[in-house]
Amino acid sequence: MTADPWADLLAADRSLLDRTSTAERVADLLRQRVIDGALAPGTRLSEESAGRALAVSRNTLREAFRLLVHERLLVHEFHRGVFVRVLSDEDVIDLYRIRRLLEISAVRRAGRAPAGLVAAVDQAVTEGERAATEERWWDVGTANMRFHEALAALAGSPRVNETMRRLLAELRLAFHRMSRPRELHEPYLKPHREISNLISAGRVQDAADRLEGYFDAAEAQLVAAYRSYTPE
Amino acid sequence: MTADPWADLLAADRSLLDRTSTAERVADLLRQRVIDGALAPGTRLSEESAGRALAVSRNTLREAFRLLVHERLLVHEFHRGVFVRVLSDEDVIDLYRIRRLLEISAVRRAGRAPAGLVAAVDQAVTEGERAATEERWWDVGTANMRFHEALAALAGSPRVNETMRRLLAELRLAFHRMSRPRELHEPYLKPHREISNLISAGRVQDAADRLEGYFDAAEAQLVAAYRSYTPE
DNA sequence: AGATAGAGAATTGTTGAACAATCCTGCAAT
DNA sequence: ATTGCAGGATTGTTCAACAATTCTCTATCT
Numbered sequence A, B: 001m002t003a004d005p006w007a008d009l010l011a012a013d014r015s016l017l018d019r020t021s022t023a024e025r026v027a028d029l030l031r032q033r034v035i036d037g038a039l040a041p042g043t044r045l046s047e048e049s050a051g052r053a054l055a056v057s058r059n060t061l062r063e064a065f066r067l068l069v070h071e072r073l074l075v076h077e078f079h080r081g082v083f084v085r086v087l088s089d090e091d092v093i094d095l096y097r098i099r100r101l102l103e104i105s106a107v108r109r110a111g112r113a114p115a116g117l118v119a120a121v122d123q124a125v126t127e128g129e130r131a132a133t134e135e136r137w138w139d140v141g142t143a144n145m146r147f148h149e150a151l152a153a154l155a156g157s158p159r160v161n162e163t164m165r166r167l168l169a170e171l172r173l174a175f176h177r178m179s180r181p182r183e184l185h186e187p188y189l190k191p192h193r194e195i196s197n198l199i200s201a202g203r204v205q206d207a208a209d210r211l212e213g214y215f216d217a218a219e220a221q222l223v224a225a226y227r228s229y230t231p232e
Numbered sequence C: 001a002g003a004t005a006g007a008g009a010a011t012t013g014t015t016g017a018a019c020a021a022t023c024c025t026g027c028a029a030t
Numbered sequence D: 001a002t003t004g005c006a007g008g009a010t011t012g013t014t015c016a017a018c019a020a021t022t023c024t025c026t027a028t029c030t
Helices: A007-016 A022-035 A047-054 A058-070 A089-108 A115-133 A137-153 A158-175 A181-200 A204-229 B005-016 B022-035 B047-054 B058-070 B089-108 B115-133 B137-153 B158-175 B181-200 B204-229
Strands: A074-077 A081-084 B074-077 B081-084
Touching: A022 A058, A022 A158, A047 A058, A058 A074, A058 A081, A058 B058, A089 A137, A089 A158, A089 A204, A089 B089, A089 B158, A115 A137, A115 A181, A137 A158, A137 A181, A158 B089, A158 B158, A181 A204, B022 B058, B022 B158, B047 B058, B058 B074, B058 B081, B089 B137, B089 B158, B089 B204, B115 B137, B115 B181, B137 B158, B137 B181, B181 B204
Parallel strands: none
Antiparallel strands: A074 A081, B074 B081
């Protein structure tokens, strides 16, 4: 019962010890496929074929499905199966609503944030700019999301981080409905750069105000785009 | 394929049509028991005994467990079982951090909120005051939570509502570690009343500022209390 | 032609049993 | 007091079975 100072160090490594169930790994895999668009919104995932493809039993697969349904990446219709989520207009609006709350609040309190978190914001913007010069538009979108994730991370809250990660994964579902990734992502590079510079300069209130206006414009534009792309 | 105005009304009732799996109902039940404290933090829920008690198979039970683990009410240790979550000090601090973000932002934008949502805030406070005069201290705590839920609801976002509901359920885990429900909940009645009145009066900025100060005090106090109650 | 009904197939919901992998318990040995 | 080691208990995962529900296709009717 002695106090072991090194024990805490080891405890941190415990997570790497491969201690994850197959259900979780299946969920990780499916989540990735939904995010990168290999599984398009609306696709039905039957237990039988998915189970055969991944070589796991139906029960294990169902556990994985439950996780992703809870993350809103899949929807579960009783006795009908699970489908990759199709976002409605209201969903996209709502995603922006909650992101606005979290990000603006986080930026407004960014004065307390450690330097590393501020640097991460700048880094995400830089990464987006580089991807843009190389015309990798999907990567620009990814970098843009990392930017917003970094903004929320300024709050220094694990739960905020996880909430943001899930929201952004959900937002990917909207992107997959739209073609023209360049028109979709490029316009945001400049405002992102401005906001990042304001934060780096310590002018967090100005940054928050700028972000507020940014959201008004971005939300309106994306919703309009999403609506116009909607088929049926 | 005609436009049916009444079809939407019916569609809303579809959810009442009992179309829920047993796993979900088991999860609902367990969630309730965790929230009301019948299952104390740290309790181990073995698959065998829980399954026998609820008369469901292990597979179904495991699906329910997955849901509650995802909601952070249970923790799952590989090959060891599931336990009712024990919140750490950091968890309590983090819960307050994210609540602060959501609630303050929601209040700050409460000008756009419909009157019904504002009324709900007042109603929650009134309910708490009544419970206090009747010395039902646990109910005072419940009403206090409903107050905070109503504040977040001012944002008018389904996702914010759900996030708050989960966060408050998680916070219940902290309360169960503490005795003295009166000392825990009573002090907040007065500030809640003040904030509610400010919002009703349309002075949302003042309310947000007041809430900010409230959080500083409440968080410090609860964390101190939680720490002192912590056994082992 | 188009709508409707109904039989049969396919899929999901749930259970129970089985076995492997891992953890826990208690005792012996040092 | 700590370590090593069996044996038992619990979880992880699969499989097979059946009930409940939905889907599909054809026959029927107007």
